[in-house]
Amino acid sequence: MADILRISEVSVRFGGIQALDHVSLSVAPGEAVGLVGPNGAGKTTLFDCISGRRRPSGGSVTFDGRSIDGVPGYKRARLGIGRTFQRLEVFPELTVREHIIVAERAHRGVGALWRDLLNLSRVRPEEQERVDAILDLVGLDHLADVPVAALGLGTCRLVELGRALACEPKLLLADEPSSGLDHNETDSLAMVLRVVQRERAMAVLLVEHDLQMVAKSVDRIVVLDIGKVIAEGRFDEVLAQPGVREAYLGAGA
Amino acid sequence: MSTLLGYVLPGIPYGCDFALMAVGLVITFRTTGVFNLAFGAQAFGAAFVFDLLVRSEGLPVWAAFVLSVLLLSPAVGLVLDRFLFSRIATTNMTAKIVSSVGLLIAIPQLLPILFGGSPRENPPSLWLDQAHVEFRLFGTAVNGSEVSTTVITLGAVAALLLFLRLSPAGLEMRAVVESRRLAQLQGIDSGKVAASAWALSSVMAGLAGVLLLPLSNVLNPTNPLQFTGLLVAGLTAAALARMRSIGVAFGAAIGLGVAQEVLELYFPNGALHTASVNAFPFIVLVGTLVGSKSLRSLGFRADPMAGVDPPPPPPSVSIRDPRLDVPMKWGFRALIVAFVVSGLTWVPGYWVTPLDAGLVYSTIFLSVTLITGASGQLSLCQASFAGVGAFAAGQLAAHFGLPVLLGAVVGGLMAAVLGAVLALLAARISGLILTLLTLAFALMADTFLFQYSWSGGSGTGVSVPRPVMGSIDFTSNRAFLVLALVVLLLCILLVALVQRGTTGRFLAAMRGSEPGAASLGINLLRARVTVFAMSAGIAGVGGAMFGSLYSPVSADSFVYEISLAFVVVVITTGSRRIEGAVQAGMSFAIIQFLFTYAPSRFQGLTPILFAFGALNYAQHPEGMVEYQKSRWMMRVSRLLARVDGRRGTAPTALAAGAAGNGMAGGVVGGSAPNGAPGLAGSPVGLSSGVVSPRG
Numbered sequence: 001m002a003d004i005l006r007i008s009e010v011s012v013r014f015g016g017i018q019a020l021d022h023v024s025l026s027v028a029p030g031e032a033v034g035l036v037g038p039n040g041a042g043k044t045t046l047f048d049c050i051s052g053r054r055r056p057s058g059g060s061v062t063f064d065g066r067s068i069d070g071v072p073g074y075k076r077a078r079l080g081i082g083r084t085f086q087r088l089e090v091f092p093e094l095t096v097r098e099h100i101i102v103a104e105r106a107h108r109g110v111g112a113l114w115r116d117l118l119n120l121s122r123v124r125p126e127e128q129e130r131v132d133a134i135l136d137l138v139g140l141d142h143l144a145d146v147p148v149a150a151l152g153l154g155t156c157r158l159v160e161l162g163r164a165l166a167c168e169p170k171l172l173l174a175d176e177p178s179s180g181l182d183h184n185e186t187d188s189l190a191m192v193l194r195v196v197q198r199e200r201a202m203a204v205l206l207v208e209h210d211l212q213m214v215a216k217s218v219d220r221i222v223v224l225d226i227g228k229v230i231a232e233g234r235f236d237e238v239l240a241q242p243g244v245r246e247a248y249l250g251a252g253a
Numbered sequence: 254m255s256t257l258l259g260y261v262l263p264g265i266p267y268g269c270d271f272a273l274m275a276v277g278l279v280i281t282f283r284t285t286g287v288f289n290l291a292f293g294a295q296a297f298g299a300a301f302v303f304d305l306l307v308r309s310e311g312l313p314v315w316a317a318f319v320l321s322v323l324l325l326s327p328a329v330g331l332v333l334d335r336f337l338f339s340r341i342a343t344t345n346m347t348a349k350i351v352s353s354v355g356l357l358i359a360i361p362q363l364l365p366i367l368f369g370g371s372p373r374e375n376p377p378s379l380w381l382d383q384a385h386v387e388f389r390l391f392g393t394a395v396n397g398s399e400v401s402t403t404v405i406t407l408g409a410v411a412a413l414l415l416f417l418r419l420s421p422a423g424l425e426m427r428a429v430v431e432s433r434r435l436a437q438l439q440g441i442d443s444g445k446v447a448a449s450a451w452a453l454s455s456v457m458a459g460l461a462g463v464l465l466l467p468l469s470n471v472l473n474p475t476n477p478l479q480f481t482g483l484l485v486a487g488l489t490a491a492a493l494a495r496m497r498s499i500g501v502a503f504g505a506a507i508g509l510g511v512a513q514e515v516l517e518l519y520f521p522n523g524a525l526h527t528a529s530v531n532a533f534p535f536i537v538l539v540g541t542l543v544g545s546k547s548l549r550s551l552g553f554r555a556d557p558m559a560g561v562d563p564p565p566p567p568p569s570v571s572i573r574d575p576r577l578d579v580p581m582k583w584g585f586r587a588l589i590v591a592f593v594v595s596g597l598t599w600v601p602g603y604w605v606t607p608l609d610a611g612l613v614y615s616t617i618f619l620s621v622t623l624i625t626g627a628s629g630q631l632s633l634c635q636a637s638f639a640g641v642g643a644f645a646a647g648q649l650a651a652h653f654g655l656p657v658l659l660g661a662v663v664g665g666l667m668a669a670v671l672g673a674v675l676a677l678l679a680a681r682i683s684g685l686i687l688t689l690l691t692l693a694f695a696l697m698a699d700t701f702l703f704q705y706s707w708s709g710g711s712g713t714g715v716s717v718p719r720p721v722m723g724s725i726d727f728t729s730n731r732a733f734l735v736l737a738l739v740v741l742l743l744c745i746l747l748v749a750l751v752q753r754g755t756t757g758r759f760l761a762a763m764r765g766s767e768p769g770a771a772s773l774g775i776n777l778l779r780a781r782v783t784v785f786a787m788s789a790g791i792a793g794v795g796g797a798m799f800g801s802l803y804s805p806v807s808a809d810s811f812v813y814e815i816s817l818a819f820v821v822v823v824i825t826t827g828s829r830r831i832e833g834a835v836q837a838g839m840s841f842a843i844i845q846f847l848f849t850y851a852p853s854r855f856q857g858l859t860p861i862l863f864a865f866g867a868l869n870y871a872q873h874p875e876g877m878v879e880y881q882k883s884r885w886m887m888r889v890s891r892l893l894a895r896v897d898g899r900r901g902t903a904p905t906a907l908a909a910g911a912a913g914n915g916m917a918g919g920v921v922g923g924s925a926p927n928g929a930p931g932l933a934g935s936p937v938g939l940s941s942g943v944v945s946p947r948g
Contacts, residue, residue, distance in 0.1 A: 053768060077774035089772070091765030094758070102762050105755050106773040113783055116754025117747070160769075167773055 002065055004029045004171050004203045005050070010059035012045050012227075019045045021227040022059065027171065030201035032194070034214040034235070037224035038247060043207040044086055046224070047173045050205075051083045052076045064170060078107070082169030084160040086176040086207070092149035096140050099148065099159050100131045103166035131166070138162040138192055154185040161189070165196060171203045178210045190216045211239075223247065259393045260518040261511050266399045267486075268510025269406035270465050274487025275494065275502040276410060277457035282496050283430040284450035287338050287349045288685055290692075291356035293484035295455060296462030297472075298360060299326045300376070301368045303463045304472060307377045318379060322459035330455025334448045341871040342433075342447065346684045348871035350631055351824055355867035358817050362857030362864075369854060378467035380405065398467035409460055410503055413453070417499075426450060461487075481813070482534075485696055486510070488689065489538040495547045509534065531704075535697040542690045543678050549686065574890040589738075596734040605730040607846035608839075609802050612737035615838025617795035618823045619744050619831065624788035625820065626828035627752055628781065629764030631688045634675075634695035635819050638668040638789040639796025640811030641698075644708050646797035647715035647804070657720040661740075661797030665790040672789025676782040683767070695813035703808035714807030717800035733802065740798055744791050745831055751787065752831070760784060818860040825866030827876030836878055 003026040012020040020042045027033050035043050048054035050061055052073030060069045068076055091099060104127060105111050115121050123131075135141040138158045143151065148159055157177050164172055174193065178186040190213045197204050197217075208214045214221060215235050223231040223238060225247040231238045238244055274292060281289050289295075299321050306317035333356070341348050381387065381397025388395055417423035428436040429446045437443050465483065466472065486509050494502035516533055520526040542548065596608055617639050624632045645664030649655040655663070675694060679687050703709030719728045720736065727733045751757050759780050762770040771777055800806045822841050827833025845859045866877045873880040 051772060053771070073771045074774050074776050077772055083772050085768065085772075089766040089769030091762045091769060093765060094761055098758060098761075102755075102758050102770075102775075103773045106759070106770075106775045111755040111759055111775075113751070113754075113756055116750050116756050119750055119754075121754035163769075163773065 002029075003027060003062075004031075004064055005205070006062040007046070007050070008060055008062070010046070010049055010056045010061065012042070012049065012054065012056050018227050020049070020056065023224070023227070023229055024059075025222050025229060025232070027203050027205055029170070029203055030197070031220075032197050032204040032206065032218040034218035034221035035205055035207045035224060036209075036211070036214060036221055040226070041224040042227045043224055044175055047083060047175055047205075047207065050076075051081055051173060077167060077169075078109075080168070080170035081173065082164035082167050082171070083173035084157065084164055084175055084177055086179060088153070088156050088160065090148045090156050090159055090163075093147060095145050095147050096151075096159055096162075097131060097135065097144040099163045100134050100166045101127070103163040104131060104134075107167040134162050134166050137165065137196065139188065153180045154182070154189075157181065157185075157189065158192075161192065168200075169202060171205065172197075174204060174206045174208075176207050176209060178208060178213050186210060186213055189213075193217050257515070257518065258391050260514045262390060262393050262395060263399065264511035264514030265507060266402035266464075266468060266510070267513065268507035269402050270461050270468070270483065271486035271490055271510055272410065272503045272506035273406055273457045273461035273464070274483055275490030275506045276413065276499050277454035277461070278487055278491040279494060279496055279499055279502050280413075280450050280457075281454045282491070284426060284433075285334075285338055285342065285447045286346070286433075287353055288496075288689070289356075289454070290350075290353045290484070291360045292454075292458050292487060293481065294357065294360035294364070295326065295329060295458040296465070296483060298329070298364060298462070299459030300462035300466050300472060301364060303379075304373055304376045304466065305368065308373075314377060314379060318463065322456060322463055326455040326459030327452035330451035330453075331448055333455075334451040337868055338451070339444055339447060342444070344871040347629065347631060348874070350685060350688050351821075351870040352868050354631075354633065354817050355821055355864040355870075358814065358821055359861045359864040361814070362861050365854050366857060372471050372473035374471050376466040376469075376472050379463050383467045402464045402468065405460070405464060409457070410499070413457075414499065422446075422449065481696060481700065485534050485538060485693075488693075489534055489541065492538060492541040492545065492548060492689070495545060497547070509537070528701075531701040532697070535693055535701065538693045539678070539690065539697075542686050542693065543682065549682055574893045576893065577886070577889065593735065593738060597731050602730070604846075605734060606802075607842045609730055609733050609737055610799075610846075611839035611842035612734065612741050613795060613798045613802055613838070614842050615835045616737070616741045616744050616798060617792050618819060618834035618837045618841075619741075619748050620788040620790075620792035620795065621820055621823040622828055622831060622834040623748050623751065623791065624784055625824065626830070626833070627748075627757055627764075628760040628784045630683075630781070630784070631691075631820065632785070632788065633688060633692040633813070633816050633820060634698065635788070635792045636796075636811045636813070636816035637695045637698035637703075638672060638792035639799060640703055640709070640806075640808070641668040641671060641789075642793025642796035643717055643800030643806050643811070644703070644710070644715050645793070647710070647717035647800055647806070648707065650718055651716070657718055657797070657801055658722070660717075661794050661801075664797045665793035668793025668796070669786040669790035673782050673786040675789075676778075676785035679781075680778050692813070695816045699808055699812045703811065709808035709811075710805070712807070714805035714810075715800070716805040717797065718804065719801050727801075737798055737802075740794065741835075744794065745835075747787070747791070748831055756780070756783065814860075818863070821860065821867040822863040823876075824870055825863045825877055827879030827882075829875050830879060833876055833879055 005027040007026065008024045009022045010020055010024070011018070011022055023042070023046060025033075035046070037043055045054065049056045050063075052068070052071060052075075060067055062068065063076070063079060063081060068079065071079070091102070094102065101123060132141065135144050138161055140155065140158055140162060143155065148156060151159070157180075161174070161177065172193075177189055177193070181189065193204060193206070194217055196202060204218070206214065206217055208217075218235065220233055221235050221238055222229055223244050230247060231241050231244045274296065278289060278292055281287055302325055303317050303321040306312045306320055307314055310317075312320070337352055337356075338349075341352060378398045378401065380401035383396050383398035385397045386394045387397050387400050417427060425436070425441050425446050426449070428439065428441055429443050429450075433443045436446070461483065486506065490502050490506035490509055493505035494500075513530065513533060516530050517526075520529045592608075596605060600608070617635065620635050620638065621632070624630050624635075642661060642664035645667050646655075646657055646660035649660040649663060650657055675691065679690050682690065704711055709715065719726070719733065721727065725732065727736050759770065759775050762773070762775060763777055763780055767777060796811070799810075803810070823834060823837045826837040826840065841859070841863070844862065848856055848859050851858070869877055875883075
């Protein structure tokens with residue numbers, strides 16, 4: 001089966017630092033892949049290259065069978081690449097429901113100005129149903145009408161997840177969704193992620209420090225260190241490799 | 254060769270003066286993150302004091318120099334830092350720009366209030382005399398003021414570089430430039446460093462002002478365009494230096510000064526002269542702002558730990574008892590009817606014009622509501638768009654006999670096209686650089702684009718006739734009131750539809766987080782072009798109405814300070830909501846009208862009044878008036894709830910409202926009736942603090 005995402009030989013330099021050094025990896029449709037590695041390994045940079053926030057200095061990214069180099073970020077989102085952010089990128093003044101509606105409409109391309117001017121932009125019943133389904137899925141139905149600025153970090157991560165899911169991505173890039181969450185929140189987030197991934201056959205690329213969550217959520221992992229892929233394979237096998245232990249836990253571990 | 258040199262050499266002192274500006278701008282920007290737009294005005298303030306001390310008080314030149322440049326200028330800088338910029342050190346870029354725009358309005362308007370309105374000829378020079386030829390260089394005479402300007406500037410910049418390189422205070426300053434946060438962690442008092450940066454750069458500004466005196470020959474307190482040239486040149490040099498290197502800023506400034514003089518050589522007169530010499534600094538400025546890659550990433554690279562700065566406070570959400578909705582709705586309608594009836598009947602004739610003006614201003618201000626309130630972009634050229642609308646309507650009526658109302662629509666469309674072009678030019682820039690681009694456009698419009706007979710009508714201005722529809726003649730101010738109200742209501746409808754519709758939500762998303770919006774597939778460029786074009790279009794229509802009210806209008810009616818005043822006024826009253834624009838328009842017109850009774854030197858107090866309001870933007874992004882209104886709404890709602898409590902009926906609706914919305918307002922939330930959770934403002938602020946620095 002053709003890969004949904006194929007990254008080949010992607011490199012990024014920041015001044016004197018080689019943030020990504022000929023990184024290659026691929027994700028099959030519906031597969032959950034964990035991307036792990038210490039701080040500064042280049043995980044978020046890699047995500048930025050996939051989602052189009054950053055242009056790599058070399059290499060290419062293929063999504064769903066076509067090269068997306070040079071495709072701007074918003075178009076990649078429309079092709080089916082969703083993402084959540086390590087540093088929250090929510091819209092503080094919008095309510096949870098509005099987040100989902102914005103995502104839904106951006107995805108369906110119903111944001112034409114003439115509709116607004118003819119006052120045709122009210123929420124339709126079938127739209128309402130889809131929004132409610134997403135709210136229910138991420139468990140935010142009771143907070144639907146609260147502006148996001150008033151919500152805690154964990155809830156905001158769920159909002160980002162719901163917002164990304166509303167765009168019905170074929171590939172979800174989840175960037176440290178558990179950072180700053182407590183144990184229970186992490187558990188429920190991992191569960192939502194797993195359920196959605198299986199139900200929708202959505203591929204997931206997960207950056208995560210919480211190895212327990214990674215173990216629960218993914219089919220295989222890729223280890224990145226100082227911009228290079230140093231290991232790849234099943235979770236427990238990879239973690240047993242000495243090189244990985246050294247990169248991850250420091251020498252002598 | 255010697256002719257060329259004859260133009261190169263006189264350019265150098267101008268370049269030196271620009272260099273002082275540019276260096277000062279770079280220093281304050283790098284240490285405090287504030288781009289001090291009022292820098293040119295500060296320079297002129299110092300120059301005025303110097304002139305006053307020498308000629309009116311009879312002080313020796315050196316004493317006047319010490320007082321004006323070495324004592325007063327840094328004192329002004331320290332006051333600005335202490336009472337304004339140190340308080341907003343951690344806020345976002347928009348708050349900093351708004352504050353400095355407030356100053357850019359307030360300081361020039363203060364000058365005539367402090368120094369009177371009459372221009373002063375032949376101001377004194379600091380060191381060597383202008384009339385005296387010091388020496389000849391390859392056959393070109395070099396006069397005293399050119400020598401003194403060049404020598405003093407070189408000395409000042411050299412001293413500054415040595416200070417930064419060698420002194421411990423200079424080292425601390427360089428550390429803060431790299432990262433304010435990290436410097437703080439090293440035990441450096443970044444507040445002290447910021448204060449000294451303000452003092453230092455203010456000395457630079459004062460020096461630039463005093464050195465410019467003999468070059469400019471006349472000091473006119475009522476003509477702020479005088480220091481516009483200084484601002485543009487300093488801005489351009491700072492931009493060319495990527496707001497970074499003092500050396501590059503210095504070199505670029507000298508280059509600009511020389512290039513400007515050399516252009517005089519190649520285009521000595523005629524239309525080409527005006528076009529090339531006037532447009533040149535703007536072409537360089539716009540080109541740099543749009544083209545420079547490192548300026549584009551300025552916002553991200555400013556401080557590696559910028560991520561730990563808190564996000565701006567969310568605007569307060571008014572919690573309003575639902576029972577207030579109906580009386581407010583009908584009260585609002587009654588107000589409109591009462592307004593129209595009063596305007597047509599008993600209001601005295603001389604009061605009708607300010608009311609007309611209020612409606613017209615409200616229309617123009619709606620364009621600010623759309624661009625600043627809805628999309629979060631700060632545009633400093635709305636008056637220029639208004640000018641395009643006014644001139645188009647007037648010129649089309651004069652040359653093609655187009656009815657004025659039709660002309661207003663065409664003018665609005667032309668402004669919209671210009672707005673779209675500007676947005677496309679700015680496709681890859683945002684924040685400060687985008688704002689500077691709009692400022693550059695406003696400056697370009699009033700020093701250059703509007704100076705032709707086919708645009709601003711050069712000299713006599715353009716007359717925009719009052720519309721006539723069938724038998725209704727809007728020449729009477731009372732009839733015009735109705736027309737202005739109809740136009741305003743149409744524009745309100747347009748803005749309301751956009752705000753409530755999908756576009757408005759997309760814009761709110763974009764305002765909240767551009768990467769977040771892009772990750773959902775929202776085309777940011779398209780949204781931005783749409784909002785710029787619509788906003789410019791509304792401003793154009795409003796401008797045509799303005800022209801029709803005050804015909805004839807000239808370039809002077811739409812100078813760049815008017816754009817600044819517009820933004821500041823709307824931000825003070827409330828840029829987020831449509832009613833904010835109407836409050837702004839009516840109060841601006843009425844206060845302006847009341848000030849016509851004051852002595853003429855106090856005319857400038859209207860914008861100052863609003864400029865001080867804008868200085869509060871960091872605390873109350875929703876606007877002072879809106880903030881006060883929401884507080885009153887809260888009080889009434891609470892009172893109603895208490896009455897309910899006494900009656901024994903449960904105030905269910907309000908309680909639900911408070912539980913739902915109450916948590917939202919970092920501001921009002923604190924006094925929410927139920928002590929609802931989430932009072933402490935936004936936990937989002939916390940979240941960005943969890944970020945690991947290397948991530």
